[in-house]
Amino acid sequence: MKENQKGVLEGKYKLSGNQACAEGAISAGCRFLGYHPITPSFEIVERYAQRCGDVDGVLIQMEDEISVLAAVLGASWTGRKAITVTSGPGLSLMLEHVGLGVMLETPCVIVDVQRGGPSEGLPNSPGSGDVMQARWGSHGDYELIALSPNSPQDMFDLTIEAFNFSEKYRTPVLIMADEAVGHMTDEVVISPPELVERKYYRGPKEKYLPYKWDKDLIPPMVDIGQGYKFHVTGLTHDERGYPVMDEYCQEWNVHRLIDKIRLYSDEIVRIEEEETEDADVVVVSYGISSQDAQNAVKRAREDGIKAGSLRLVTIWPFPEKQVTELARKVKTLIVAEMNYGQIFYEVERCSRGSANTVLISRQPSQVHHHEDILEAIKKV
Amino acid sequence: MEASKTLTIEKEQRHPMDELLRMDRIPHIWCPGCGIGAAVSAFAAALEKLEFDLDKVCVVSGIGCTGRVAGYIKLDSFHTTHGRAIPFATGIKLGNPDLKVVVFSGDGDLVSIGGNHFIHAARRNIDMVVICVNNFIYAMTGGQVAPTTPIPAYTTTSPFGNFEPPSNIPRLAEAAGAVYVARWTALHLRRLTESIVEAFQRPGFSVVEVISPCSMYYSRINKLGEGIDMLRFYHDNAIIRHGEPTENLDIDYQKQIIIGRFVDRERPTFMDSYRKWLSGAESISKEKVDEKN
């Protein structure tokens, strides 16, 4: 891989979540950032801009979010790790190219610092209204990976994790942060990261087929300008990358795109369980809400209630097995999220009727209050 | 001795284009009488002239008939989403500035849905060559009105004749800041080839418009005959005027078409100004970060 560790920081720093994300990208070897300014994600760009001189990074402000993601995909094919940062409205504009990224199997990372929605919503308030969009936003059927940080340190670690996933599975990876995490300042430990290198094709040039996948369902990649003279297209394609318009090719192509994530969900999924062993009621949460959930659980335990907390670090692929198993053990699952029910539906589905599910849809004003969760716990 | 002999024979048998085309995908999808093939061969001829390292040349196309070009040219080639060929190519160019990037697409793709990217890439003066095949219509989707359709040409979505003034691609390119702008027809192959060569040699955003017959939709719906008749029409009505002010380049329905090289100037490319800015920008070294704590 081209990335060099020149200019990469090490040690403890006081950073906001957004700055930590930029540092994470730099540590992960990301050397291309495309963006279009949008609150509340902008500090990531500022930080990267101040640092890209040190690390020979490329930074470009495109005319809109549509072109941003297109440029990021292009850059990724030149062998650079590439990232873009945005918020809800920007993500809505990027959707078409999320699809292209999936179809071309292009590694890249998209950071969505979520704000209140819908439409322009509340630019400077946190929200979790885009988590279903992250999974279903682009047309056609596809699977991708989405992670949800809940602290600046997490923002740093998960950014690196995201790059590793995107290289390993050749797919766009989303980081579904929110305004609260992005603007929260805390101490961040920057240590030399474990990086997954891009899987390059090693065989003879003339034999290279862009989409001839190995047993692990992931095809090896090459960079532009190496003389492979390959062709890739957003149309449904065969292993040569040439368009073929029939259901056999479509099945060959898309079914694998889906399965290359679904079949590896066990390796991808990461959750944090706290005191769930003997719990009657467990609070399921992610992102900023998970901090309050964990506090609420502690308080509940003090009051002698058998409460536990399940934090989803990976949102997509959804931790189905884990939730199903948990549901069997407990009476009630409380889902705390900052929207009117999105992940809640997934939890409801996976609990398969063996535990009843309760939704607390929270408001920006309640971000740092865990009483409401506590109440809910007490109620059940 | 034997070897060299067979080699020479192969040389004779080999068509000069074979190197540059994906022969395993021929026959192509373009209709008889279409001008895109001509544009492609001009492009190939230009590449041969330029003697580039072909490994370092990369073609990006959008969607549409011309969008399929990327699929037939044997270089690193990308067939992207509708209208987004230019930003995709921008990413490639910035990701690896040693590459020569070509955007090969149609009028609808570049000027209609891709119009914003077109003017902004020109403003930034990203170093790339844009070859825009203009056939006055959306052919891939079956002949809808395009922003280049002359008044009052008939199309399937202007069944009562088009009434929207067509856009003037060279003028738009110039106003937005392109450094090299030329227009030829599918008939003027030699000059077109020269223009593509020049476009490659200019650092910056170069646009070459290729007026092309659409025998299947544009000329059929408007009863203008076969592709060959369109070429004949170009022959009789195309006037070469180098350096013509771009505001005079509007194309009226079946009237004269002014072709030639209109703009050829110098501006700092995006990469130039970016490097300048980077060297000037005060970046946070580690110490500074520590101070921040």
Next chain:
Amino acid sequence: MKAEEKNTELVVSAFHDALERTPIEKTRVCMVSDIPFPPRLIRPLGVDFFHTTRGRAIPFATGMKLGNPKLKVVVFIGDLVTLGGNHFVHAGRRNMDILIICVNDSIYTRIAGEELPVKLERIRFSSYGSFEESFNIPHLANSCGAVYIARWTALHKEELSGSISYALQKNGFSLIDVLSQKSDILEFYHTNSEVREEEDTNNVAITEDKKIIVGKFIDRQRPTFIDSYNKQLSRVMGDKFVKIEV
């Protein structure tokens, strides 16, 4: 993009004066914008106000005008040539009958050899990232066929409201490029500007070496979208065609 940041009050008040001095029913005027103007600014105007997504004000206005051709649609737009560039170019080509007031918050640190006396944080991220050349908006508008093009700073109060009032009564795609920034920056623009009527739009790019050229650059006639629509269809369909009344 916050409305306050750009000192938009001046532009809106100029629009207010224009409305006052123009013989036009206020209720027929619709204001479409991608800038979230606060109600306190808009209410006194007595017009309908619509805030859209970034850069999409022009197509929104296009639909509104075609939905009810009797309306006079005025677009206040900040993202004219960033997200909205394509819509701008094509609305101009169609000569859609709307008036664009470009609330232009670009920051120019050097004009006519003079340095901007104001210290700015984040200067690097002013509209396009500082190292990129910005558009010559009047020239771009001219190249895509606008029928009326003028530029003023928000401090040219009289001229600005005069321009707006004139454009309100003109049919076709009109553009007024208004330099609007925090008052101190605006002051600098104003003192370093120079009025040149009918100037060739080729020369009005804002560069480091010359003063900001303001004034009315273009004023011409072209059939609007609806005119050409009516003309063409009645020519082809005859009396079967239901004309669009303006």
Next chain:
Amino acid sequence: MKANPEDVFTGVYYIDGDVACAYGAIAAGCKFLAGYPITPSTEAAEAFVRRAPEVGALFIQMEDELGSIAAVLGAAWAGKKAMTITSGPGFSLMMENIGLGAALEIPFVIINIQRGGPSTGVPTRTGQADIMQSRWGSHGDYEVIALSPDSPQESFEFMIKAFNLAERYRCPVMLMSDECVGHMTEKVVIPPASEIEIEPRRFYKGPKEDYIPYKRESDLVSPIVKAGDGYNLYIIGLTHDERGYPISDEEALKKDLDKISTNRYLVDKIRKNRDDIIEVVEDQIDGAEVVVVSYGITSRVALKAIEQARSDGIKVGSLRLITVWPFPEKRIEEIAARVKGFVVPEINYGQVAFEVDRCSHGEANVILVPHGGASVHDPKDILGAIHRVASEKKRYENVIEYTTGLEMSVFGKRLAEIARK
């Protein structure tokens, strides 16, 4: 209110689904179409533009899909019934402004003639993979209504239904057709205007000065006015209160957004009126041991499998979704308690199937019969799935993906087995 006779091309036609959509829209009183060419939806726009001038309707081909949808929103505020027509990729581009439409509670209709995806996919062949996107595609919380026709005749009828629902609930309504239905040519009967019910726009009747843009009536929907009628409207895409005034972030952080903003209503006005909106077609549900849940073109393919299964002696019921969104949760719940399981064939790798699984609360098995698109199912696969559910003893942990003949013919064995190696 009855349809305007001039808008209804009464008669018997032999047309395809796209054209039927256009005629349906015109009959419903649609006077504005902004579109952009995209296979396979273009025929609808072509049909509309050919008839538009006769009925005083207007078509504009915008520069891109973003422009189209924005123009539609503008035209709707100007008082016209407006719509746009597109397919997958265009649909993705429209998402941001669909969110705006939902937030401003603008009545408008989007026709999505689905094709094989993702990305450019197979433009000329069918697919059903935009179903979840139609519900979740834009950022933030909102609810929409989505209908799914299975024939040209229904394409015509559902267009009228779509416009009526849009006007009734002031929300985006989507007609999720697909390439098969869109390009399928069949007999379409267009009834006389007197037989077509049209929901008029809910215009505000009271005195001008008392008008409050988002003041709800009993059904949580607020009446609307036209731009340019002197109401001095203030409409903003930011989170707003009843008056339409923006709510500052500071306020949002202090107060309870549910109470001060309209956000809550964007979802509630649909969820609370669910029962009036939801429509399903049921067949022999009572006493059935297996129920096939299908929508769009797939429901027609499923018919054959269902007949076959019945002649094999299995009690099969059929539940066809007319409204895919809002989803008929209650009904599925009731049925789940009584049957062995559901078979859900759809031309994607599991979207509605997961919804069915959710609503059955582990009480019934759910087998998904997937299909990548570019063609429709082989009824054999659906039949096989029905047999499997009927004979199933154990309870599944999750939605089971049926291994179709297509998968076997392409991969030789299940993709999962290949990957496990």
